[in-house]
Amino acid sequence: MVALLSFLKAQPDKQFCVIFDDLKRFARDAEFHMKLRRELNAVRAKVECLNFKFEDTPEGEFIETIMAAQGELERKQNRRQVIQKMQSRVSAGYYLFAPTYGYTYEKVDGHGKMLVPDGEKAEIVRTAYEGLAAGRFRTIAEVKRYFEEVSDLPRNKHGEIRFTTVSEILRRPLYAGLINVPTWGIKNLLGRHEPLVSYEVWSKAQSMLDGKALAPARRDISEDFPLRGFILCGDCGGQLTACWSKSRSGKMHPYYLCAQRGCPSKRKSIRRADVEEAFEEELQSLRPRTAILSLCKAMFRDAWDVRARDAQNVSARLRQEASKLQIKIDRLVDRLVEADTPSVVTAYEACIERLQHDKRLAEDRLKNGSNPATSLEDTFELALRFLANPWKIWDTGHLGLRRTVLRMVFLEPVSYCRKTGLRTAKTTLPFNVIGDFSDTKCGMVDPSGIEPLTSCMPCRRSPS
Numbered sequence: 001m002v003a004l005l006s007f008l009k010a011q012p013d014k015q016f017c018v019i020f021d022d023l024k025r026f027a028r029d030a031e032f033h034m035k036l037r038r039e040l041n042a043v044r045a046k047v048e049c050l051n052f053k054f055e056d057t058p059e060g061e062f063i064e065t066i067m068a069a070q071g072e073l074e075r076k077q078n079r080r081q082v083i084q085k086m087q088s089r090v091s092a093g094y095y096l097f098a099p100t101y102g103y104t105y106e107k108v109d110g111h112g113k114m115l116v117p118d119g120e121k122a123e124i125v126r127t128a129y130e131g132l133a134a135g136r137f138r139t140i141a142e143v144k145r146y147f148e149e150v151s152d153l154p155r156n157k158h159g160e161i162r163f164t165t166v167s168e169i170l171r172r173p174l175y176a177g178l179i180n181v182p183t184w185g186i187k188n189l190l191g192r193h194e195p196l197v198s199y200e201v202w203s204k205a206q207s208m209l210d211g212k213a214l215a216p217a218r219r220d221i222s223e224d225f226p227l228r229g230f231i232l233c234g235d236c237g238g239q240l241t242a243c244w245s246k247s248r249s250g251k252m253h254p255y256y257l258c259a260q261r262g263c264p265s266k267r268k269s270i271r272r273a274d275v276e277e278a279f280e281e282e283l284q285s286l287r288p289r290t291a292i293l294s295l296c297k298a299m300f301r302d303a304w305d306v307r308a309r310d311a312q313n314v315s316a317r318l319r320q321e322a323s324k325l326q327i328k329i330d331r332l333v334d335r336l337v338e339a340d341t342p343s344v345v346t347a348y349e350a351c352i353e354r355l356q357h358d359k360r361l362a363e364d365r366l367k368n369g370s371n372p373a374t375s376l377e378d379t380f381e382l383a384l385r386f387l388a389n390p391w392k393i394w395d396t397g398h399l400g401l402r403r404t405v406l407r408m409v410f411l412e413p414v415s416y417c418r419k420t421g422l423r424t425a426k427t428t429l430p431f432n433v434i435g436d437f438s439d440t441k442c443g444m445v446d447p448s449g450i451e452p453l454t455s456c457m458p459c460r461r462s463p464s
């Protein structure tokens with residue numbers, strides 16, 4: 001409008017005419033309309049109405065004001081009607097704002113236009129949440145790297161996805177099927193759209209994010225030094241850092257080194273190849289014999305059956321828990337209705353919200369507990385392939401997979417001594433168990449002949 005006014009001002013010798021309806025549509029309210037009108041008068045532009053002649057008299061001005069005010073009223077009424085329609089649609093469980101990543105809108109019979117999972121994008125979001133919940137991703141930075149590898153999310157000029165974009169995706173209750181519209185007082189309403197992840201997975205991901213420092217993971221953990229942060233100095237126990245350094249011939253060489261103050265090994269570099277070869281040798285040694293693997297399989301199957309039997313008891317308990325929580329919620333709602341002090345109301349509301357969270361979790365477990373996500377065979381195959389040879393996964397060279405191997409195989413970081421090499425690593429339970437068997441004669445025995453061993457499985461002891 002400013003541009004138009006200055007354009008008009010720049011041409012004092014010409015007569016311009018503005019259509020009243022255009023002006024009415026442009027001005028937000030009657031007051032603004034009359035202000036624009038005065039500005040237009042100042043540059044001698046005439047305002048014409050197609051079906052009414054405004055006179056340049058106080059009466060004419062009055063009529064124009066009324067007409068502008070009527071326009072404003074209509075606009076406000078329309079707005080109110082649209083909002084009311086939207087509110088009632090949202091209250092019925094339909095999300096209707098811009099679709100978020102992983103969802104798109106589609107016409108669904110009996111529902112009209114509604115949110116539906118958006119193919120591959122939905123899968124990417126699901127993987128991110130499940131990875132966080134399972135501990136495969138530990139920070140937003142790790143999810144960000146994953147998104148950068150697989151997704152087409154918008155990037156900045158450095159080709160990176162912004163932290164806020166990733167964090168927003170990881171904090172959206174919509175993916176767990178819940179709708180929130182704070183301005184309309186709608187909080188965690190159960191939507192009709194298909195959730196991408198269960199409420200349990202979503203909540204786990206949230207506590208993962210809350211519990212961890214959200215600082216970006218060190219940028220220098222790179223493909224070049226996959227063991228950085230995992231190998232400790234054998235002298236002082238501090239983490240070894242890594243660097244490339246230039247030799248006299250100008251060639252770059254990779255090193256791990258200790259940077260701790262006061263350490264006798266401070267700044268004494270260890271060739272990367274020495275550290276990594278020693279580590280890879282250790283990892284390669286973690287290969288149980290085939291006989292032990294089939295024993296493992298038998299133990300898994302045993303544990304699986306016990307769990308399946310337990311599952312029924314668990315379902316009954318969860319169902320009971322959910323109905324108890326509902327009773328508590330109802331009671332609190334009754335009291336909330338009678339409460340008249342704002343502080344009491346807030347306290348009740350917080351309490352109800354907490355109970356609803358617990359109830360959603362219980363219902364979620366109930367729903368997902370009854371039908372396992374994968375078949376017994378699939379689960380076995382995956383676990384056994386990993387147990388059979390973690391080295392193979394390491395050898396893919398994929399940084400994310402390599403970190404997963406470090407987390408799943410080793411209980412804690414491993415020390416490397418400049419003189420004696422790698423110290424014995426503490427492995428996680430599956431490898432401990434397999435390792436113990438490898439040491440004893442049991443590994444040689446046919447698995448069917450050592451039935452008593454299976455009774456060592458902790459799940460056996462749980463009440464069935």
Ligand SMILES: [Zn+2]
Nearest residue numbers: 233236258263
């Ligand atoms: Zn040191």
